[in-house]
Amino acid sequence: MTNEKKHSNYKAKHQKIEILFEDEYICVINKPSGLLSVPSASKEKSALTILEEIMRKKGTFSPKHKPFAVHRLDRDTSGVMMFALSENAQKKLMDSWHKTVTERLYRALAENPKNSRKILPDSGLIDDDMSFNAYNIGFVPSKNTENKTSAKTVAARTHFTVILRGKTHTLFELSLDTGKKNQIRAHLASKGYTLAGDKNFRAKTNYFSRLCLHARTLEFTHPFTGKKMRFEVKEPSEWAEYVQKGDFYSEKAKKAEKILKVPRRLSAKEKAHMNFIEQGKAR
Secondary structure, eight states: OTTHHHHHHHHHHOTTOEEEEEOSSEEEEEEOTTOBSSOOTTOOOBHHHHHHHHHHHHTOOBTTBSOEESOOOOTTOEEEEEEESSHHHHHHHHHTHHHHEEEEEEEEEEEOOSSGGGOOOSEEEEOOOBEEOTTOOEEOOOTTOGGGGGSOOBOOOEEEEEEEEOSSEEEEEEEESSOOTTHHHHHHHHTTOOBTTOGGGTOSOOTTSSOOEEEEEEEEEOTTTOOEEEEEOOOOTHHHHHHHHOSHHHHHHHHHHHHHHSOOOOOHHHHHTSOHHHHHHTO
8 A cells, every 4th residue: 555654643643533445435344442433413423523633634634525425334333444535436436336335244242142052153144124313323123013013123143153153252253244233233233143232132141341232354356457456454453352251250249249239157166256236146
């Protein structure tokens, strides 16, 4: 990459995003968790607006050469995403997205289901239809829901592979046939595997203070040069360690709670040195 040195300078000044690749047509970045992909009504900073700021400082921004969204990651999802740098590039990418993009892989850290009979196999496909609530949060309608027949649903297909199983959590790799909002989160939660840190689906654990979903790999054919390109940013290494050890934070908390609730039983020798009232309190 010819602009690699320039990009590393901007990474130091703009901790919000890391530019992985940029030419006159496209820009590929690593987006952190907690940052919007594109601007919203609240006018919060987003990956797109930060990229605009970087381009303005480099002197490469113009009305015809600026970032345009071609896909999005949820605010709390981190990882690799791409922007077009002109309206023409945006149209070309969006018109041929499913042919241009040859692989998108995600990694997700999920809580194990309470019911051991619901354990997913090592790999498979989740193809349950999805619906959206009043807050535009995607979910899989329950088969027992009375109004399911009247709920508008859309088709969704998620392929999964188990990378690592642990006592309390599982690390998944996932790819999508369809790109519905909240698809991975909704599909895994519907099978009892709520993502760690996912408040929307009432996760019980949040050790990393974030939603544990990461867009790890993006592979595509460059829309103008025809070159095959692949970008990969690994998920935090602590995720695998967490799976191997189990939810050690919660385990420690449970043990501490147990110690507080259950007083230590005194020996006969210890009781011998106590008066009648003290012995009564110690019971």
